[in-house]
Amino acid sequence: MGRAPSAPMPMSEQRDLPDWIIPIGNSRLLVSPTGAAFLLDAGYPQIVEKLDELQAAGRFKNLEGLWITHYHDDHTDFASKVAKRFGAKVLYSAKIQDIVENPGRYRMPCLTTNPVTGEVKGEADSWQWREFRMASYFFPGQTLYHGGLHIERESGEKIFFVGDSFTPSGTDDYCLQNRNFVGEDEGYLYCLRLLEKLGGDPWLINQHVLPMFRYDAARVERMRVELRQRAKLLAELTPLPHANYAVDESWARVYPYASSGEPVELRLMNHTNVDQTFQVKWHVPPGWAIQQADETVRVPARTEGKARLTLAKRGASELGVLTADVTFSGFEFSHWTEGLLQP
Numbered sequence: 338m339g340r341a342p343s344a345p346m347p348m349s350e351q352r353d354l355p356d357w358i359i360p361i362g363n364s365r366l367l368v369s370p371t372g373a374a375f376l377l378d379a380g381y382p383q384i385v386e387k388l389d390e391l392q393a394a395g396r397f398k399n400l401e402g403l404w405i406t407h408y409h410d411d412h413t414d415f416a417s418k419v420a421k422r423f424g425a426k427v428l429y430s431a432k433i434q435d436i437v438e439n440p441g442r443y444r445m446p447c448l449t450t451n452p453v454t455g456e457v458k459g460e461a462d463s464w465q466w467r468e469f470r471m472a473s474y475f476f477p478g479q480t481l482y483h484g485g486l487h488i489e490r491e492s493g494e495k496i497f498f499v500g501d502s503f504t505p506s507g508t509d510d511y512c513l514q515n516r517n518f519v520g521e522d523e524g525y526l527y528c529l530r531l532l533e534k535l536g537g538d539p540w541l542i543n544q545h546v547l548p549m550f551r552y553d554a555a556r557v558e559r560m561r562v563e564l565r566q567r568a569k570l571l572a573e574l575t576p577l578p579h580a581n582y583a584v585d586e587s588w589a590r591v592y593p594y595a596s597s598g599e600p601v602e603l604r605l606m607n608h609t610n611v612d613q614t615f616q617v618k619w620h621v622p623p624g625w626a627i628q629q630a631d632e633t634v635r636v637p638a639r640t641e642g643k644a645r646l647t648l649a650k651r652g653a654s655e656l657g658v659l660t661a662d663v664t665f666s667g668f669e670f671s672h673w674t675e676g677l678l679q680p
């Protein structure tokens with residue numbers, strides 16, 4: 338095969354953080370003139386110690402809020418510890434609620450072992466914190482389980498915290514298991530459309546990148562063109578009926594991933610634009626028996642359906658692996674996905 342020349346997108350416009358945003362590892366601390374502070378993410382291992390140091394140095398008086406951008410452990414591991422230590426209210430998008438509150442129900446990369454509890458914010462929910470107007474959004478860039486936070490200061494500055502979803506050089510989606518969908522109104526195309534809809538040309542902050550940045554119209558259009566080209570290439574490469582099946586191994590997933598005998602579900606994502614019928618055959622480990630199981634599920638276009646399973650324990654004494662065969666659209670997937678059964 339021949340080699341195609343690489344032509345990275347030129348770096349976008351960048352600017353240093355304002356003095357009221359303090360970088361702490363991959364967290365960011367907003368500080369109000371009142372002395373109150375608001376934290377973005379808490380997965381940095383030294384986050385509590387650094388906050389203690391800043392507070393002792395008089396950089397802020399009290400920590401009032403903590404926003405979680407997405408579920409990855411490097412953004413969530415110490416959220417509960419920070420909230421308890423400083424009395425801060427934790428907030429996050431409804432789209433990531435279950436995975437941050439119940440990470441053991443999922444088989445995803447970079448899961449935290451420290452569940453988070455907090456206040457759930459819906460789409461475009463808006464609230465006032467000190468001199469900032471804040472609004473929460475679904476922002477499925479680097480991962481499906483991702484939110485974004487738009488802030489506008491009384492003095493007029495606008496910033497959108499994108500989590501890990503964009504960088505000055507473009508998109509940031511290097512891990513297939515993160516569930517990066519490629520449809521026209523999904524993934525990064527959805528995120529670009531949202532930023533365009535919000536308007537106001539906000540600065541973007543990815544907390545792994547020190548400067549703020551923003552894209553001009555040419556860079557946005559380039560990303561759109563290349564994202565659409567990628568979707569087209571994926572559709573050509575996969576025999577499955579939608580490009581998302583080439584990048585979403587969790588289109589069929591056992592939920593909860595780990596259970597102790599309570600009813601489980603096989604969640605089935607129909608990425609296509611027509612209804613699909615899925616056939617399911619469960620395989621249970623020794624010590625368990627099937628009481629009831631859905632064998633056929635009709636799933637509407639572009640939605641997620643559920644095949645339910647009820648189990649009975651029959652002498653199980655050790656960890657077991659539950660698997661499922663899935664058939665749809667003429668394709669058969671043997672033991673395609675698994676879950677864990679705890680005795």
